[in-house]
Amino acid sequence: MQVFLHQFFDVGFMVEHFDEVLEGFWLTIQIWIVGAVLALAWGLILALLRQLPGKGVLPVRFVTIAYIDVFRAIPLLLLIVLIATGIPSLTFLPKAIRIPEWLGKPDPFWYGTLALTITYGAYMAEVYRAGIEAVPRGQIEAARSLGMSHRQTMRHVVVPQAVTKIPAPMLNELISLMKDTTLVSVVALNETLQVASDIQSHSYNSSALTLGALMFLIVILPMARLTDKLIARNQQKITRGAHIEVA
Amino acid sequence: MLQLKGVRKRFGELEVLRGVDLDVARGEVVCILGPSGSGKSTLLRCVNLLEPPEQGEIFLEGQDICKGPGSGTGESSWNLDFVRQRVGMVFQQFNLFPHKTVLENVTMAPEKVLGNSKQAAKEKGTALLERVGLADKLGQYPERLSGGQQQRVAIARALAMEPHVMLFDEVTSALDPELVKEVLDTMRELAQEGMTMLVVTHEIGFAKEVGDQVVFMDGGVIVEQGKPAAVLDSPREARTQKFLGLVLER
Numbered sequence: 001m002q003v004f005l006h007q008f009f010d011v012g013f014m015v016e017h018f019d020e021v022l023e024g025f026w027l028t029i030q031i032w033i034v035g036a037v038l039a040l041a042w043g044l045i046l047a048l049l050r051q052l053p054g055k056g057v058l059p060v061r062f063v064t065i066a067y068i069d070v071f072r073a074i075p076l077l078l079l080i081v082l083i084a085t086g087i088p089s090l091t092f093l094p095k096a097i098r099i100p101e102w103l104g105k106p107d108p109f110w111y112g113t114l115a116l117t118i119t120y121g122a123y124m125a126e127v128y129r130a131g132i133e134a135v136p137r138g139q140i141e142a143a144r145s146l147g148m149s150h151r152q153t154m155r156h157v158v159v160p161q162a163v164t165k166i167p168a169p170m171l172n173e174l175i176s177l178m179k180d181t182t183l184v185s186v187v188a189l190n191e192t193l194q195v196a197s198d199i200q201s202h203s204y205n206s207s208a209l210t211l212g213a214l215m216f217l218i219v220i221l222p223m224a225r226l227t228d229k230l231i232a233r234n235q236q237k238i239t240r241g242a243h244i245e246v247a
Numbered sequence: 248m249l250q251l252k253g254v255r256k257r258f259g260e261l262e263v264l265r266g267v268d269l270d271v272a273r274g275e276v277v278c279i280l281g282p283s284g285s286g287k288s289t290l291l292r293c294v295n296l297l298e299p300p301e302q303g304e305i306f307l308e309g310q311d312i313c314k315g316p317g318s319g320t321g322e323s324s325w326n327l328d329f330v331r332q333r334v335g336m337v338f339q340q341f342n343l344f345p346h347k348t349v350l351e352n353v354t355m356a357p358e359k360v361l362g363n364s365k366q367a368a369k370e371k372g373t374a375l376l377e378r379v380g381l382a383d384k385l386g387q388y389p390e391r392l393s394g395g396q397q398q399r400v401a402i403a404r405a406l407a408m409e410p411h412v413m414l415f416d417e418v419t420s421a422l423d424p425e426l427v428k429e430v431l432d433t434m435r436e437l438a439q440e441g442m443t444m445l446v447v448t449h450e451i452g453f454a455k456e457v458g459d460q461v462v463f464m465d466g467g468v469i470v471e472q473g474k475p476a477a478v479l480d481s482p483r484e485a486r487t488q489k490f491l492g493l494v495l496e497r
Contacts, residue, residue, distance in 0.1 A: 138338060141338070145295055146335075146408055147331035148355075152359050160346050
C-alpha cells in the first residue's frame with residue numbers, strides 16, 4: 001500500500017512539480033479553446049453545406065458527406081502524426097505555413113489544432129445536423145412562404161433554433177475534445193501529458209501524471225454534471241410534450 | 248388574378264392532383280372543401296410553389312409562374328420571388344417562429360426580404376397586430392399565446408408582406424372550438440376589405456357566408472364548384488352530397 005501511494009499519490013512530489021504540470025495544463029486549455037472554437041465554426045459550415053438545397057449543388061453535398069464520414073473514421077492520433085510529419089516536408093508551401101509558429105505557439109501546437117479541427121469539425125457537423133433536422137419542417141415552409149431565401153431561412157430561423165436543441169451533445173463533444181488534446185503529446189507538444197510523462201521518466205514516480213489527471217477532472221466534472229442536467233431537463237420537456245432537444 | 252390550368256402533382260406513385268382548373272378573380276374568396284387526401288392542401292402549396300406542380304400552368308397576375316429558369320426545382324428563380332412576394336400563406340399549425348417575439352415574427356420578413364427599415368417594419372407590424380386585436384402581445388413569445396392568438400399573429404405575419412393573394416390551409420383545424428371564431432372573424436374582415444383568398448376549410452358555415460365560390464375536391468380533382476348556396480345546399484354530385492352529409496351530421 002505504501003508503495004502504491006508513493007507511486008501514484010506522493011503529495012510532496014506533486015507539490016514539487018505542481019508549477020510545471022500546471023504550465024502544461026495551461027497549454028492544454030489553450031489548444032482546447034482554439035480547437036473548440038475552430039471545430040464549432042468548421043462543423044457549422046459543414047452542416048450548412050450538407051443542407052444546401054437543389055440539384056446544382058449535389059457535388060457539394062456529396063463531398064461534404066464524404067468528408068464527414070472519412071474524418072470520423074480516421075483515428076485522430078494517426079491524423080496528428082500524419083499532419084505533423086507530412087506538412088513540414090511540403091517544400092512548395094511558404095515556411096510560415098509549413099512550420100507555423102503563430103501567436104508564439106510552437107509548430108506542434110498548430111499541427112495538433114489542425115488535426116483536432118479536421119476531426120472534431122466532422123463530429124460537430126453531425127451534432128449540428130441533428131439540431132437542424134429537429135427544427136420542424138413547418139418552420140422552413142413558413143419562412144420560405146414569406147419570401148425568405150434558403151440562406152435567410154437558415155440564418156434567421158433554422159440555425160438559431162437548432163443550436164438551442166443541442167447543448168448537451170455539444171458539451172459531450174467538447175469534453176471529448178479536451179481529453180483528446182493529450183494525443184498531441186505524440187508530436188512533442190509540452191501539454192499536460194507530455195510534461196507529466198517527462199517528469200515520470202526522470203523520476204520513475206507517476207504522481208505528476210496523477211496530478212495532470214486531477215486537473216482534467218476539475219474542469220471536466222462540472223461540464224459532465226451540466227450535460228446530465230441539460231439531458232434531464234430535456235427529458236422532462238419531452239414527457240410534457242413541449243419542443244424537443246436532441247440529447 | 249389567379250388561373251390554374253390542368254395542374255398535376257404526384258408524390259412518387261401517388262398522384263395527388265390529377266388535373267385541376269380554377270379561376271380566381273381579384274377580391275374573390277374561394278373556399279375549398281373535401282375529404283382528407285383529396286389534394287386541397289397540395290393545391291394551395293402548388294400556388295405558392297412550396298410544391299411546384301409537374302404539369303399544367305398557373306397564371307398569377309398574367310404570369311405563368313411554372314415556367315422560366317429554375318422553375319420546378321423549388322429553388323431560387325425569378326418566379327419564386329415573384330410568387331412569394333404576392334402570395335401569403337397561413338398554416339394549420341401556425342408555424343410561428345418560437346425564438347422571436349410576436350412583433351419580431353411579423354417584422355422579420357419585411358426587414359430581411361423587402362429591406363424595410365427597422366422603424367418602418369415595426370410601425371407596420373404594430374399596426375397589423377392591432378388590426379388582429381393583439382396590440383397588447385407585441386413583446387410576448389408565441390408559446391405564451393393561445394392557439395387562436397397565435398393563428399392571428401400568423402395572419403398578421405403574412406399580411407406584413409403586403410400579399411395580393413392569401414392562402415389559408417385549414418387554419419382553424421388545430422384550434423380548440425372556442426378559439427375558432429376569433430380567427431374566422433379576422434378572415435371575414437380581411438375578405439370584406441377585398442383580399443383575394445383561397446381558403447381550405449372544414450367550416451361549412453364560413454364557406455357559405457364569406458365564400459364567393461365553393462370548390463369541392465375529391466381524389467385530386469375538382470368534383471363540383473359554384474356559388475356557396477348552390478354547392479352547399481343543393482349539391483349535384485353524389486360525392487359532394489355524401490361528404491356534406493358526413494360533415495353536417497357531426
